[in-house]
Structures are given as structure tokens and as C-alpha cells.
Amino acid sequence: MHIGNMLEEVLCKEGYRVSRAYSGTEALLVLSSARPDLVLLDLRLPGLSGEEVLPRIAGIPVIIVSAKADMDDKVDLLLGGAADYVTKPFDVKELLARITVQLRQTAPSPDAFVLTHDNIQVNTATRDVSAGGTAVKLTRTEYAILKLLLQNPSQVITKTILLERICEDTPDCTESSLKMHMSNLRRKLRDAGGKDPIEAVWGIGFKLSGAGNLQA
């Protein structure tokens, strides 16, 4: 029996509700409208590969289910955001146990999709952004920058990382255009919320202001 069919059957029997996607692109499509509690991701997919899909899943634990036992791939994917990695052929009972582990850790918090810092709110599900209660209309790039900053609230985000992450979507992003986006983003936030939460770290990158004060 095909492994996907087998899994679907087992999971249903266990009482889970299952949605299936038969390609990487379909997976992203499904995820754009539904918010499952867990994703089982095969690496060998038509269209987008699992490796390409993984980084575009945020906020949902992902268990990689793959025939690839190559250690480097495994490590890359785990470090790249996967919650667990199960190698085919696997024991169904073990997979079910690992699924339970993941679901146990997902605290059902309604704020899971809302990132907050100071007077700024970003809803990563609806892509709504507000500052000081006022709605802010951001472009794709500006949104990506703000989200990246809010997801790492106490870290300095280097320009290199910003360029890598942001420009996956954008045709061709250079350091100077990044500065422009940053400038526009800050202006919008300032206009709406009264203050600019982004701080330049000279020669390195940017961070959210006020984040990460140490005490003596």
C-alpha cells in the first residue's frame, strides 16, 4: 500500500483530522487557508521539494518523513526548523508517539499568530499590522522585515541575514535597496505609532529597541 494512504488511514483511526497535499505547491496552498496543528512533510514531492516547503511553514511543528537517511540533510532540516525527523521505513507506533510529543508541546494559545513588541502588533495569519492601535499598510518586503525582527525580539539581525531572508521573494535586493525599505518601514511605523522601534547597530544590522536589557 502506498505510504501516504496507509498514514492517512492510521491517523484517521487515531482520531486525527487529516488533510493531504500531493505536491509541495499544493501543501503551501492548503496551509495558506488552513492552520493544522502539525505537518508531516515528505521530502520527495512533485513541484516544490520538502526542503523548499519547510522554511515557508511558520508556527506549526513539522515532522519530516523521509527515505533520505543522509546525516547532513537530516541535520540541515532539523536546524532549519523541523521539529523531528523520521526515516523510512519507520514503525508506525513510533511515528504516532512522536506526533503526540509534538502536539503535547503545542500550547493552544490564541496569540500564536500575533507577534507583539511595544505598541506594535503583527498578525502573521492575516498579515495585519498595527502600531499604536492604528492600522499600518506595509508592502511585502516591509512586512517581511518587520516580521523577522519581531520573531527575534532580542537579537541583532545582521544585514546579511536580512538580505538572505528578505530577498528570497524579491527579485534582486541589494544593501542600498534594503536601506530604502527599512526607511519606509520606519516612517510608516512612526507615522502610525508615534515612535520608531527599529534601531541600527552600526556596521552590523538592526534590532528592536528596548529589547534585551541586561541587569547587573
Add this chain to the structure above:
Amino acid sequence: MHIGNMLEEVLCKEGYRVSRAYSGTEALLVLSSARPDLVLLDLRLPGLSGEEVLPRIAGIPVIIVSAKADMDDKVDLLLGGAADYVTKPFDVKELLARITVQLRQTAPSPDAFVLTHDNIQVNTATRDVSAGGTAVKLTRTEYAILKLLLQNPSQVITKTILLERICEDTPDCTESSLKMHMSNLRRKLRDAGGKDPIEAVWGIGFKLSGAGNLQA
């Protein structure tokens, strides 16, 4: 080499602080006073077995490291509270990746990024620096120098190494400009913290004061 020793060495090299217990009872003893971010638990332990220790650990992710590949045990332990299960022999890189996954899910423990010496604190995530409780504003180069010194607290850092490491980022750093950076850094630390922790080793380089000479 014994696997425990090997693990301890690898983990230390990765920058983790490691406490070891050599029996189940000792593990519980250690855990009653310390709150580690993660527990690696062997099943075959003198005294209390790993199976008995696991249910008494709460609130800390536990990765089981075991030679037992028996599926029922595995499932039981995962369902019984273990966060992950790695079977010996395992690839160290995979274990490190799975450790990262667990630590990622825990509330970000900010201490992991904090270097300390005397009254000086350096947060390598936020790049915040404080001396004697007062915040210190350092330039890129000064920060790099201080970080290098704090990362090797008991070693003399030669001028050559300083020049190599520091000037990767800086346009063109000579010995005389290095002296300048060093001078500025020391002044800032002195102004904020009351004392200057950096000590010149004549003809060689610099080291942190009070750091006992360690043998290579």
C-alpha cells in the same frame, strides 16, 4: 572513549555548560538544585534507571540517549514525557541538531548568549555590553576585541591574532590603530565599571586581568 566523556567534551566545545550525574539518584539530586535547559538521559543507569528518573523530571525537555532500540520502550518513553529519543550508536551532529530543536522550543534562555567577566557582561545576541551595571556603547571593533577576550578568559591573546580576527571586518587595521581601539575600549570600560579588566602582556598581547594563567 566512554560515551559520556565524549558527549561532555563535544557539548562543552559547542558552548554549552554541562553538569553530569553518574547515577539516577545523583541525577535527581542535581536537578533538585539546578534548572538546566535540557536533560540528556541514559536509560542504563546505576541506582534508579532512566525509566524511573524520567517521570520525576518536569518542565525540562528530556532527550533519551539509549542503546535500547526496542520499539515498545521507545514509544512508552516518548508518551511518558520524553521530548526525543536517540538510539546508540548515534551521529553526534544529529544529536546536536536535536538538542538545538529542543532548546529552540524552550523559552529562549538569554543566559546562553551572555559572557561574563568580573563586573562586565556581554550579550552576544543583542550586542549589549555593561560594566558595573552601566550600559556601555561600543563600536564594532571594540566589541569584537572585548568578545574575543571574554571568549578566551584565561588566555593571552596575541596581537597577531587580534589583528587577524578583528580586521576581517575592518577596512585596514594596523598595530597602531589596534592600540587606539584598545585604548578607547579600556577607557569606556573604566568610565562605566570603575576598573579596567584588560592587562597588557609585554611584547605579546593582552589578557583579562585576574584570569589565572592556564596551561595550553
Add this chain to the structure above:
DNA sequence: CTAGATTTTCAAGAGGTTTTTACTTGTATA
């Protein structure tokens, strides 16, 4: 295809950083 939005490029000014130059102080060795 056109209009509007988004992204990128170019340029200038402000401000912070790094290096240089010159000088003083300190240390080892003859």
C-alpha cells in the same frame, strides 16, 4: 496597454567610526 503600487537606483548630508600622526609614559637590556 495603462495606471498604480512596489522596488530599485542615485545622490547628498549628517553622523559615527577608523586610521593616522605626534607625543608621552613605561619597560627591558646593556
Add this chain to the structure above:
DNA sequence: TATACAAGTAAAAACCTCTTGAAAATCTAG
């Protein structure tokens, strides 16, 4: 002690980086 050389400091020049405006190029939707 004298000398040579290393280390520390100060001021200013040279250099980068950040920010922002205006305009060109590109993309997207109707």
C-alpha cells in the same frame, strides 16, 4: 643610567555607514 622599543593617549583627518528624498525601473491588476 642610557637606550631602544613597546604601550598608552590625544586630536584631527580620512573614511564608512545610515538616513532620506527624488526619480527611474519594474511589477501587477484591471
